[in-house]
Amino acid sequence: MNKILITCANKITPYLVQEVESLGFEITAEYPSAVEIQGTFHDTYTLNLYLRTANRVLYWLKDFVAFNAEDLYAKVLEMPWEKYLNPESYLTVDSIVDNPTIANTLYPNVKCKDAIVDRIMQKTGKRPNSGPEPKGAMIFLYWKNNDASIYLDTSGEVLSKHGYRRQPFQAPLQENLAASIIYATQWDKNTHFINPMTGSGTLAIEAAMMALNKPPGILRNNFAFMHYNEFDKKIWSAVRRKANTGIEKKLDIQIIATDINPKAIQAAQANAETAGVSQYIQFKVCDFRETPIPQDKKGVIILNPEYGMRLGKEDELKAIYQGIGDFFKQECKGYTGYIFTGNDLLAKHVGLHANKKISFYNAKIECKLMKYELYEGTKKAPKNNT
């Protein structure tokens, strides 16, 4: 057993904890944007394949003290790199560095890479290739003050990309943020999931993948773990096979994605196609108020309207937020309504009491997921004209 650090974006840890535990691992430490577990190298295959909310899965190798870049080089050179990497490997080094002797934070990457390559050259007579692309082996350095830690990054390309979004539309949500938002709604996957203003379809596609039990990594054929000596192709094939057999073929609920812009629906449909979930989502070009709302199995209705920071203007959006409040009140009784927005002032125009506000970051913007319980029975009784 070894230490494995799984990183995520700020505010995502609670959802990552939930996912990691549901895969059968015990959390040994929790940080603002990471969790730690104990596991084997082969466990990283499962983690990389299944985690929807993570950024990276880092397999710990060594902690040491380094006062400056020369120290770092010497300590990294001492490590048995020939055990982890073969000389044919393509190598990338990434880092988070906060050391008083380092002005250029890319410099430690170069020192680390030099030490690894020099060590492998000494031991095998061959020099591995290196570069910035996350296509092969990836070493991660965390260096804060004088304390350094070295990890094998088993992910490579960051896990926040779930591999289906070939066609972005305006202001798309990052895939792992969309997954975290859905976890935060506590949607039970046995009730309908309605997503007006779907844009490039991220929320609807993530919901479909969750309901189908389709792991986000199933669309990927390259992870960094494949580029280390310890990689066992047979075990990886078995992990993938098990994941494939666990994918549902049929859904008894509706996932509905609508948008007023035909180009958005075109992009969302193409992305859902790439994700292999297009047959499970009903798409429609329409104003959010025209979104079909099934009256059985009432579940979650979620909108991510523009919020004036990157796109439309605040004033014009007030009417939209007010319209969403009216739509929730009049058409969505029995559902739990959610609005994901980065603008508290606009959210006030919804005109409904938010039962809960959950904080997230969308890039650098602090956003809130506002929850509205849309109770049945408060609808005004239809006028009796008789």
Ligand SMILES: C[S@@+](CC[C@H](N)C(=O)[O-])C[C@H]1O[C@@H](n2cnc3c(N)ncnc32)[C@H](O)[C@@H]1O
């Ligand atoms: C911020 S984007 C949603 C991004 C989406 N969550 C994603 O991940 O791609 C807002 C979307 O609302 C749509 N929209 C704006 N006004 C609308 C309206 N009145 N009815 C329906 N959709 C609308 C826009 O076309 C845009 O696609």
